[in-house]
Amino acid sequence: MTAITVDALEKVGAGGTAAPVTPIRKVGLSVPPPPAPSQLAGPSSMEQDAAVMRAFLAAVLPPLIGMALLIGIWHLATVNGGSIPTPGKTWDAAAILFADPFYSNGPNDQGIGWNILASLERVGIGFGIAALVGIPVGFILGRFATMASMINPIISLLRPVSPLAWLPIGLLVFQRADPAAIWTIFICSIWPMIMNTAQGVMRVPQDYLNVARVLNLSEWKILTKILLPSVLPYMLTGIRLSIGTAWLVIVAAEMLTGGVGIGFWVWDEWNNLKVEHIIIAIFVIGIVGLILEQALVFLAKRLHTES
Amino acid sequence: MSPEKFVQVEKVGMSFDTKKGKFVALTDIHLNIRQGEFVSLIGHSGCGKSTLLNLIAGLTLPTSGVMLCAGREIPGPGPERAVVFQNHSLLPWLSCFENVHLGVERVFSKTESKQQLKERTTRVLEMVGLGHAMHKYPGEISGGMKQRVGIARALAMEPKVLLMDEPFGALDALTRARLQDELMKICDATQATVVMVTHDVDEAVLLSDRIVMMTNGPAATIGEILSIDLPRPRNRIALAHDPRYMDCRSAVIEFLYAKQSHPIAA
Secondary structure, three states: OOHHHHHHHHHHOHHHHHOOOOHHHHHHOOOOOOOOHHHOOOOOHHHHHHHHHHHHHHHHHHHHHHHHHHHHHHHHHHOOOOOOOOHHHHHHHHHHHHHOOOOEOOOOOEOHHHHHHHHHHHHHHHHHHHHHHHHHHHHHHHHOHHHHHHHHHHHHHHOOOOHHHHHHHHHHHHOOHHHHHHHHHHHHHHHHHHHHHHHHHHOOOHHHHHHHHHOOOOHHHHHHHHHHHHHHHHHHHHHHHHHHHHHHHHHHHHHHHOOOOHHHHHHHHHHOOOHHHHHHHHHHHHHHHHHHHHHHHHHHHHHHHHO | OOHHHOEEEEEEEEEEEEOOEEEEEEEEEEEEEOOOOEEEEEOOOOOOHHHHHHHHHOOOOOOEEEEEEOOEEOOOOOOOEEEEOOOOOOOOOOOHHHHHHHHHHHHHOOOOOHHHHHHHHHHHHHHOOOHHHOOOOHHHOOHHHHHHHHHHHHHHOOOOEEEEEOOOOOOOHHHHHHHHHHHHHHHHHHOOEEEEEEOOHHHHHHHOOEEEEEOOOOOEOEEEEEEOOOOOOOOHHHHOOOHHHHHHHHHHHHHHHHHOOOOOOO
């Protein structure tokens, strides 16, 4: 393939595509999992317990200290008054907010739970359609060089476009806010899946393809036994990047389209000047994004160990 | 088709188009391989021995000349010319059993029941001494075991010709010796026709009926062919002091280091 893909791949982000550089080898040479603490040769259970405790503290303490520092600085910066509320005040507001997350007083006043779910639904639909389209397109681009040189310039042209530039097109075509937001999610989250899947297909080791040729495997067997398993790690990286993008985009899109959703909620609270709620929303958006990301990382690990 | 010319390589040449122009890898190769014969291809790196093997496998097609197997032109790769790859090339997401079964299914599923296919796969894995480990994944077994699975995968398809590309090159000396012994037994039992690429002189002499020695590339061709008339079954310990073995060995070494000294040294 051409330099376009490589270039584009670099832009996708080193963190994303660098992760599965040799995913197959990793599986092939997989090191047995570290022995569980109970299998470690320890003279007494007391010492074992102490070792487990130390390992636990070493894993948990630094992040806790980091969080405490953040909240401490936040508190120091806001305690003497100003427009930003203190952590304590924000916490009190959050406690009230999360006491009843699923109330509904009409379309413009719904609990935070409903708002999160509405956003997740849009992300789910937009991202789902993007996966259904993007992954097969990635396979085609990776497999057929002509298609790749045909489509790659278009991808390079469209990929850097800001999500919000797509929104008017969606509004124009669909005439309604909700599908327009989903459309924006779709168009923004499709690129990483196309790029990564195509990369994965191109990097299927020639050895495996030679095996397929010598064994004279059918196209179906090549797809299911060779291509899909070896592309899977790349695909998952693409999916992870996509879902991250989708979650970034939804807040901006909802701010513009309105309705129910975490993005609109932020805007609404800004209009009400409830700054505590905006800060809560920032945390909620961050935490949901983190959960989505971690769920996919977990899934990727599961698939690695199973294969 | 005569059994004397089971594999026929007639006037074969192979060149590749590179950025610097045409690169001639092989030229004017003539070779007939008997049914049941064990032939080794030996030569310095870059002499095109793997290229020749890939041609017989059908993975690449010659730019000139004709390649025949069992009287028919070689149209492309296929299970009747099974390849044992240098780096075993097992699919890491399939167990050893599934790796072997993939080929078995392809070759025999039209004529045999699922049960028979499974038995066939099990039998071959037991033959290479992996009955106990067949449900393990390639990542869980040693290099020698992986290469045995690779050999089992090739043998299980009951190929007309078994093609091996430095099958033991990546293994330690002890494992290599054991697998060579096992390979000799298997070849004895199955009367397989084998073409093996190697750069190990002892391996070539121990296993082969004939050693095809190739000149240095580019435009490599067959330099000499040495018949090894040592009786079978062969025993590496007994052969170590056998003068005939020594003669064969010196003949190959003479060719490799005196007549075709390494291109860098020349």
